[in-house]
Amino acid sequence: MHAQGAPKMQACSGIHRPTLRLYSQQHRLCVCRNSLRGAVTDEDRAYMRRALELAKKAEGKTFPNPAVGCVVVKDGRVVGEGFHPKAGKPHAEVYALRGAGNQAEGATAYVTLEPCNHHGRTPPCSRALVDARVARVVVGVGDPNPLVASEGMATLERAGIQVVIMDGLEREACYDLNKDFMERMKAAAAMAAKS
Numbered sequence: 001m002h003a004q005g006a007p008k009m010q011a012c013s014g015i016h017r018p019t020l021r022l023y024s025q026q027h028r029l030c031v032c033r034n035s036l037r038g039a040v041t042d043e044d045r046a047y048m049r050r051a052l053e054l055a056k057k058a059e060g061k062t063f064p065n066p067a068v069g070c071v072v073v074k075d076g077r078v079v080g081e082g083f084h085p086k087a088g089k090p091h092a093e094v095y096a097l098r099g100a101g102n103q104a105e106g107a108t109a110y111v112t113l114e115p116c117n118h119h120g121r122t123p124p125c126s127r128a129l130v131d132a133r134v135a136r137v138v139v140g141v142g143d144p145n146p147l148v149a150s151e152g153m154a155t156l157e158r159a160g161i162q163v164v165i166m167d168g169l170e171r172e173a174c175y176d177l178n179k180d181f182m183e184r185m186k187a188a189a190a191m192a193a194k195s
């Protein structure tokens, strides 16, 4: 019999497996676990599709960054929307949270890509989401960038925010939107795992 409360580790087919394994050892939690996948609702899919639409407004204009969209929903109503327009400009989450203002508290944020967790040209979006006190974040797809990989989601979870990872067609669409970026970052993550 399993010890009570022992986390059940599941094989992870995630795109940043080496980092996830480290993450799992550290936190005894795999962010790709099926329980999270099961938590995706039809409503979540609809809002993720809206976030994808927003991301597509800057498709091909964000290099070297990925195109990302974000929607903030409170009580069944969209209270903030945003997308990353180009490198050097704020990230999608920043615009969406700005639009939401105080309404972000207790809201659900939909982001097409895992929120960044590192200080680049902008402060980390994971921090911005924590500071805005959102209750739940639905992530379209994990970011394989070694500087982000699972850390964005870990930061949210450590702050008590529920993190849900999209699955199915919407997840695929979130990946395909930035296919080049995802492949570039996967290669970088593989290099980092080797060293």
Ligand SMILES: [Zn+2]
Residues within 6 Å of the ligand: 091, 092, 093, 115, 116, 117, 123, 124, 125, 126
């Ligand atoms: Zn960001």
